[in-house]
Amino acid sequence: MELSYFAIIIGAIFVNNVVLSQFLGICPFLGVSSKVETSLGMGAAVTFVMALSSVVTWLLQTCILEPFNIGYMQTIVFILVIAALVQMVEIILKKVSPSLYQALGIFLPLITTNCAVLGVAILMIQKELTLLQSVAFSVASALGFALALVLFAGLRERLEFEDVPVAFRGVPIALVTAGILAMAFMGFTGLV
Numbered sequence: 206m207e208l209s210y211f212a213i214i215i216g217a218i219f220v221n222n223v224v225l226s227q228f229l230g231i232c233p234f235l236g237v238s239s240k241v242e243t244s245l246g247m248g249a250a251v252t253f254v255m256a257l258s259s260v261v262t263w264l265l266q267t268c269i270l271e272p273f274n275i276g277y278m279q280t281i282v283f284i285l286v287i288a289a290l291v292q293m294v295e296i297i298l299k300k301v302s303p304s305l306y307q308a309l310g311i312f313l314p315l316i317t318t319n320c321a322v323l324g325v326a327i328l329m330i331q332k333e334l335t336l337l338q339s340v341a342f343s344v345a346s347a348l349g350f351a352l353a354l355v356l357f358a359g360l361r362e363r364l365e366f367e368d369v370p371v372a373f374r375g376v377p378i379a380l381v382t383a384g385i386l387a388m389a390f391m392g393f394t395g396l397v
Contacts, residue, residue: 208334210341217345219393223321224353225386226394230321234354235379237312244358246305247312248351250298252344254290255322259343261286262326263336283326288317321350357386 223229237247262283270276298306325346329339
């Protein structure tokens with residue numbers, strides 16, 4: 206049965222959100238989500254890397270790894286592709302937006318080891334999606350990642366002005382908020 210693009214997109218953004226349902230990419234989710242501006246920049250960078258990596262990894266998988274029966278090299282090849290794309294994003298951001306480059310700091314190179322990017326690349330192969338479906342899936346997953354980052358950053362910014370008990374200030378309230386946000390996204394599971 207052929208999946209519709211609508212089902213792929215809605216499923217990747219809301220139902221199977223990589224951060225809030227599959228718990229992939231938690232490090233940048235917690236690290237970069239203190240300001241909405243930084244979250245938007247990280248979301249855009251991850252979207253760019255996921256979109257390009259989906260095309261490259263799908264082509265490598267179907268044109269090289271499968272025909273030559275070297276599927277066991279999948280993870281290594283995918284990580285190398287993602288690392289190269291992240292380097293490209295880093296160079297572009299350093300030239301185009303030095304302030305965003307500085308704001309993202311160490312989390313920009315960490316996109317290479319962001320398990321959400323690698324997880325999406327592997328998931329699209331496991332789901333046996335076509336090239337266009339893979340691109341739709343990866344871009345929607347990245348948009349879901351960005352949505353989770355921005356929502357969480359907005360909540361964290363708002364929490365700075367609230368009277369939070371001393372024991373919950375900082376990371377504890379951030380984790381509690383992330384758990385509540387994840388439970389809210391579980392309400393979408395009945396949609397698709």
